Amino acid sequence: MKKLGLAVAAATVAAMTIASIPIGAANYNENVLKYTPVIDGKIDAAYMESFYIEHEWSSDKNSDNFWGSGKFAFTDLELDSNGIAVEGSIGYNTAYDWDCQATSYFLWDDNNIYIAVRVVDTDVGVIDDAHYAMACEDTINWGPQFQDGVRITLTQKGMTFTIHADRAGRYVTVYREDNYGEQVWCDLASWSNHDANRQAGYFATTGDGGSYTIEICVPVSEAQKAKVLKDNGNFKYGFIVIDAGANSPYGLDQARLADGEEVEGYQLEDFMVLSDCLNSIDGKPDQKIVLSESVPTVQPEENAGPENNVVNNGATNSGTNNGANGGTSNGANNGGTSGSTVGAGTSNGAVQTGDVGIAVAATSIIAAACFVAIKKRR
Numbered sequence: 001m002k003k004l005g006l007a008v009a010a011a012t013v014a015a016m017t018i019a020s021i022p023i024g025a026a027n028y029n030e031n032v033l034k035y036t037p038v039i040d041g042k043i044d045a046a047y048m049e050s051f052y053i054e055h056e057w058s059s060d061k062n063s064d065n066f067w068g069s070g071k072f073a074f075t076d077l078e079l080d081s082n083g084i085a086v087e088g089s090i091g092y093n094t095a096y097d098w099d100c101q102a103t104s105y106f107l108w109d110d111n112n113i114y115i116a117v118r119v120v121d122t123d124v125g126v127i128d129d130a131h132y133a134m135a136c137e138d139t140i141n142w143g144p145q146f147q148d149g150v151r152i153t154l155t156q157k158g159m160t161f162t163i164h165a166d167r168a169g170r171y172v173t174v175y176r177e178d179n180y181g182e183q184v185w186c187d188l189a190s191w192s193n194h195d196a197n198r199q200a201g202y203f204a205t206t207g208d209g210g211s212y213t214i215e216i217c218v219p220v221s222e223a224q225k226a227k228v229l230k231d232n233g234n235f236k237y238g239f240i241v242i243d244a245g246a247n248s249p250y251g252l253d254q255a256r257l258a259d260g261e262e263v264e265g266y267q268l269e270d271f272m273v274l275s276d277c278l279n280s281i282d283g284k285p286d287q288k289i290v291l292s293e294s295v296p297t298v299q300p301e302e303n304a305g306p307e308n309n310v311v312n313n314g315a316t317n318s319g320t321n322n323g324a325n326g327g328t329s330n331g332a333n334n335g336g337t338s339g340s341t342v343g344a345g346t347s348n349g350a351v352q353t354g355d356v357g358i359a360v361a362a363t364s365i366i367a368a369a370c371f372v373a374i375k376k377r378r
Contacts, residue, residue, distance in 0.1 A: 010365045031292035032106040036114075036304040041169075043116055043217045047105035049296040053287060055102040055239055056277040065175035066321075067281050070248060070270035071145070072096050096272050099123070100243045102150070108291050110136035111230055112306070113186075115213040117150050119167070121170060124148065124209055125244025128166045131266040138266070139192035141165075146242060146251075146267040150214060153238035154278075155285040158226055162283065164191075169205030172197050172216055187219040201306040217306040231293040236285035238277045247272035 033050040043136070057065050068074060072095050100121045106112040126133070126147045135144040148167035152162060163181040165172040173194040175182050189196040197203060202217045221227055228235060245268075253265035278286045359375065 014311050025072065029292070029294070031290045031294070032108055033108060033294055033296045034108045034110075035296050035298075036109045036300050037107055037203055037215070038082075038304050038308070039114075039204050039215055039217050039306050041116075041204035041213050043105055043118055043213060044256060045298045046107055046296040046300075047116055048299075049298070049321065050105065050107050051289070052105040054102055054274075055236075055241070056274060057274045058097075058308075059098045064281060065275045065277070067273045068096065068271070070251075070268075071245065072270055072272045081281075097123070100241055100272075100274060102241050102276075104152075104237070104239055104291060108229060111218060111219060111225070112288075113154075113228075113235075114215070115152060115218060115332040116213060116228075117152070117165075118148065118211060118213045119148075119241060121148065121167075121209045121241075121243055122210045123243065123246050124167070125246050125248055125268060125271065126166065127250075127268060129232050131250065132170060135266040141191075141255075142175070143171065143191045144196070144266050146271050147244045148212075149242050151240040151242070151281040151283055152216070153237040153240075154185075154218070155238075156185055156234075159185050159187070160285065161185065163188065163216065163218070165205075165216060167201065167205070167207070167212045167214075168264075169203075169214075171195075172203040172214070185221050185224040187221055201308070202287060219306070229291065231291065233291040235289055237287040237289050238275075238285035239287075240276070240283045241270045241274045243274060244268045255279040 004261045005370045029049065029051050029078060031051055033046065035046040037044060037046055057063070100119065100123075102117060103121045105116040105118075127144050132144060141218075143164065144166070145164050150165050152163040152165070154163070161174055161184040163172060163174055171194045171257050172188065174184050174186065174188045176190040177192075188202060189200075201287070202219065203215060205214050206215055227233065248268040248270035250264045251269040253263045254263070256263045256265075273281060275283055276279050277284050280286070
C-alpha cells in the first residue's frame with residue numbers, strides 16, 4: 001500500500017470530478033480531514049484533499065496476501081519437458097489477470113467516519129437477482145460475500161469488526177451477533193437486517209463496467225465517539241477486495257452438502273481474494289488512520305450527511321456477462337439488482353448469467369463463517 005504526502009493547490013482540487021480522478025492519485029494530507037460529504041457514491045474534492053491509501057498486492061504465488069477459488073485456485077503448473085506449461089493446468093499467475101486496483105478515501109465528522117473505496121476492475125462478477133433473494137433468506141451465514149465487493153476491517157483499542165459491501169450496491173453489512181466474535185463499535189445493522197443500512201442512507205454505490213465506487217457512512221456508536229471522533233483520534237484499517245470472474249458458476253450450498261445434498265448455493269465459485277494487510281489474507285488491520293480537526297478548502301454541501309441520502313442503491317447492468325437486462329428487483333432483493341451501478345437510482349436485471357450447472361467443486365468453501373479462517377491453499 002502507499003500512503004502519500006502533501007501536494008497541489010486547493011483550486012485544482014476543487015475543480016476535480018470523479019471522471020478525472022485516476023486510481024491511486026496523490027493524496028494531500030497525512031491525516032483525515034473533518035468534513036461531512038453527501039453519500040452519493042462519488043469521490044468528491046473533499047476526499048481528494050484528505051488522507052487516502054492506494055492499495056497494492058503482490059502477484060507472487062507464495063504471497064500470503066491473496067487466495068483463490070475455482071479456476072483461480074492455487075496449483076503448481078504442470079510443465080512439459082521443455083519447461084512449458086501443459087495446456088489446461090492453472091496457476092495464480094496465469095489464470096488471474098491481476099487487473100484489479102483500489103484506493104480507499106476517508107473523511108469524518110462529529111458522528112461518523114466516511115469511507116469511499118474506488119475499485120478498477122473490468123471483469124464484472126456478481127450474483128443474479130434470484131441468488132441474491134436466496135442469500136437474503138439466509139440470515140444465519142455471512143451473506144453473498146464471494147462476488148465482486150470489498151471487506152473493510154476496523155480496529156480501535158482492540159475492538160475489531162468487518163464491513164462487507166458488494167459491487168452491485170445491494171448491501172453494506174456488519175456482523176453483530178455474538179457467534180461471529182466481532183466487537184462492533186458502530187451502528188450499522190447486521191446481515192439479518194442489512195436493508196436497514198440502505199434505508200438509513202448509510203451507503204451508495206456508483207460505477208460502470210470498468211470500475212465501481214462504494215461510499216459508506218460508518219455511524220460510530222455513542223460509547224466510542226469521544227474516543228475516536230476527535231483531533232488525533234485514530235483507528236486501524238484493513239482492506240480486502242473480492243474479485244469474482246465474469247460468468248462464474250455457482251458453488252454448492254455447503255450447509256446442504258453437509259447433509260449429503262448437492263444443491264446449488266448463492267455464492268460464486270471463481271473468485272480471487274486480494275488483501276492489502278501485512279502478511280494476512282484475513283484482513284487484519286495494519287494501517288493506522290489518524291483524524292485531524294483540519295478541514296478541506298471546499299465547503300460542505302447543504303444536504304450533506306446520510307440522513308439526506310436519497311440515492312437508490314439499485315444497480316445497472318454494465319452490458320458484460322451476456323448482456324442480460326431484465327426488470328427492476330423488489331421484495332426479497334431489498335431494492336437492488338445485480339450488476340455494477342451507473343450513476344444512481346437505476347435498476348436493471350441479472351448480470352451473472354453463466355453456466356450454473358450443479359458441479360461438485362472441491363475448491364468451493366462456502367461454509368458459514370469459513371472466511372474468518374480462510375488461508376491460501378497449497
